[in-house]
Amino acid sequence: MTSISPSTDLSDSLYKTHHTFKEQGLSQRRFKQKDILPLLDRRRNNPLYTITKVGESFEGRNIQMVRIGTGPKKILLWTQMHGDEPTATMASFDIFNFLERHNDGFDAFRKKILEQTTLYFVPMLNPDGAERYQRRTAQGIDMNRDAAALQTPEGALLKRLVDEIKPDFGFNLHDQSPRYSVGRSAEAAAISFLATAYDYPRSINPVRERSMQLIVAMNRQLQRYIPGKVGRYADDHEPRGFGDNVQKWGTTLVLIESGGLAGDPEKQYLRRLNFMAILSAIDKIADNSLTQENRNDYYEIPENGRWLYDLVIRHATVKQGTKSFEADLGINRNEVSYANASKFFYYSKVEEFGDLHPQFGTQEIDAKGLTLEKGKLYPKAFKTIGEVSQLNALNLLKEGYTYIRLTADNGGRNLGLYYTTAPLHILRNNKSAPIDSPRLGSTATFLLKKGGVVKYAVVNGFVYDLANFKTKAGNGIVE
Numbered sequence: 321m322t323s324i325s326p327s328t329d330l331s332d333s334l335y336k337t338h339h340t341f342k343e344q345g346l347s348q349r350r351f352k353q354k355d356i357l358p359l360l361d362r363r364r365n366n367p368l369y370t371i372t373k374v375g376e377s378f379e380g381r382n383i384q385m386v387r388i389g390t391g392p393k394k395i396l397l398w399t400q401m402h403g404d405e406p407t408a409t410m411a412s413f414d415i416f417n418f419l420e421r422h423n424d425g426f427d428a429f430r431k432k433i434l435e436q437t438t439l440y441f442v443p444m445l446n447p448d449g450a451e452r453y454q455r456r457t458a459q460g461i462d463m464n465r466d467a468a469a470l471q472t473p474e475g476a477l478l479k480r481l482v483d484e485i486k487p488d489f490g491f492n493l494h495d496q497s498p499r500y501s502v503g504r505s506a507e508a509a510a511i512s513f514l515a516t517a518y519d520y521p522r523s524i525n526p527v528r529e530r531s532m533q534l535i536v537a538m539n540r541q542l543q544r545y546i547p548g549k550v551g552r553y554a555d556d557h558e559p560r561g562f563g564d565n566v567q568k569w570g571t572t573l574v575l576i577e578s579g580g581l582a583g584d585p586e587k588q589y590l591r592r593l594n595f596m597a598i599l600s601a602i603d604k605i606a607d608n609s610l611t612q613e614n615r616n617d618y619y620e621i622p623e624n625g626r627w628l629y630d631l632v633i634r635h636a637t638v639k640q641g642t643k644s645f646e647a648d649l650g651i652n653r654n655e656v657s658y659a660n661a662s663k664f665f666y667y668s669k670v671e672e673f674g675d676l677h678p679q680f681g682t683q684e685i686d687a688k689g690l691t692l693e694k695g696k697l698y699p700k701a702f703k704t705i706g707e708v709s710q711l712n713a714l715n716l717l718k719e720g721y722t723y724i725r726l727t728a729d730n731g732g733r734n735l736g737l738y739y740t741t742a743p744l745h746i747l748r749n750n751k752s753a754p755i756d757s758p759r760l761g762s763t764a765t766f767l768l769k770k771g772g773v774v775k776y777a778v779v780n781g782f783v784y785d786l787a788n789f790k791t792k793a794g795n796g797i798v799e
Contacts, residue, residue: 377447389438395605398443400443491601494577507548510579515567516564537613582682631681647674669781671761692757695720696721713791714786723745766778
């Protein structure tokens with residue numbers, strides 16, 4: 321196959337061909353270190369790589385570093401400093417697959433990378449956190465606030481690598497909450513950047529200027545695929561942060577955060593964008609073309625806001641005693657881990673109540689003219705969740721029943737908070753239903769009625785339009 325000509329857009333070619341390099345062993349985001357170790361082991365005899373143990377986590381898990389290339393420009397990339405932020409780990413293994421291939425039109429680009437840069441990847445810096453799918457280390461410390469005290473072995477390891485390698489460039493690769501908005505807008509920030517500040521005045525020296533120039537280049541490419549969905553973090557200096565300190569220590573540091581995108585719950589599309597953006601940035605480093613970018617364009621990227629809820633119900637009529645008033649509800653669907661944190665279900669609560677006109681919902685329901693009421697408790701109790709799953713949920717919701725009782729804890733099994741495939745709210749051990757309509761802090765289960773007829777049922781924060789009923793299997797809740 322002929323090589324890509326200079327006039328061909330490299331980023332577009334990487335984007336279009338990503339599926340051919342995608343690591344199939346990582347197909348969902350709740351993987352653990354045991355899932356990536358075989359992917360590293362199969363590369364140990366490949367002369368392209370030098371794979372070494374560089375340290376251990378607090379609980380004794382080996383932390384590996386992958387070195388690729390022989391070029392003079394040294395680039396250190398680390399992923400999963402926070403254990404529940406795996407998008408860039410997946411993209412890193414896609415990049416490894418890419419660098420191994422040949423005769424596909426990218427050979428000149430690969431040669432450029434391997435001869436002009438040396439890449440140092442630390443995939444999954446926090447394997448203990450990844451084991452639990454939690455942000456913090458096994459010590460309960462946020463590693464990204466440990467650059468000064470170095471209280472974690474993982475943080476001390478990263479500091480040692482920076483000191484020994486003395487990288488010219490660093491990529492601090494994260495995931496962020498899907499509820500960050502692009503500026504004051506309804507758009508969720510799919511990707512966010514930060515050129516970290518190394519001091520309180522947020523000074524710009526040549527080291528930090530290159531961070532801004534790289535981000536400008538990556539943003540321009542991303543706008544082609546996620547227009548209006550790229551944000552920028554406020555650059556207030558955090559003296560404990562690794563990004564801020566790595567920049568201060570003389571490495572040009574780019575922080576990339578993968579946020580939220582509708583229809584991409586496992587972040588496979590964001591993984592694709594990471595693959596494309598990181599390789600495109602390495603290209604800019606390899607030939608020093610990043611210096612052609614205008615750093616002032618960095619400030620044209622909208623700053624991240626916190627203006628999003630997963631669901632907003634607007635203008636619902638709420639009754640309290642003999643009085644009624646209009647109110648909005650802001651609801652978030654939070655992940656609850658189970659099966660050793662390899663799976664999750666959603667548990668949703670009302671997190672704001674009142675006037676939400678400055679905020680937005682990823683999903684919104686205009687409840688003007690609709691009355692918010694608590695659902696009824698079905699008179700018959702059942703023994704197991706399986707029996708409940710056989711009920712006709714649509715008929716129950718039309719009749720105003722959202723709550724179902726179990727006489728025990730699902731046949732005696734102590735499950736704790738759990739989920740059900742039925743779009744219903746199950747109460748164990750004959751637990752009573754709430755006596756009031758939901759308020760701040762309540763589980764988000766209620767009805768929206770018009771003239772006594774149920775128009776919408778909201779169960780565990782998921783909306784069911786009874787005129788166009790579609791179940792969302794697995795999103796019912798068991799309390």
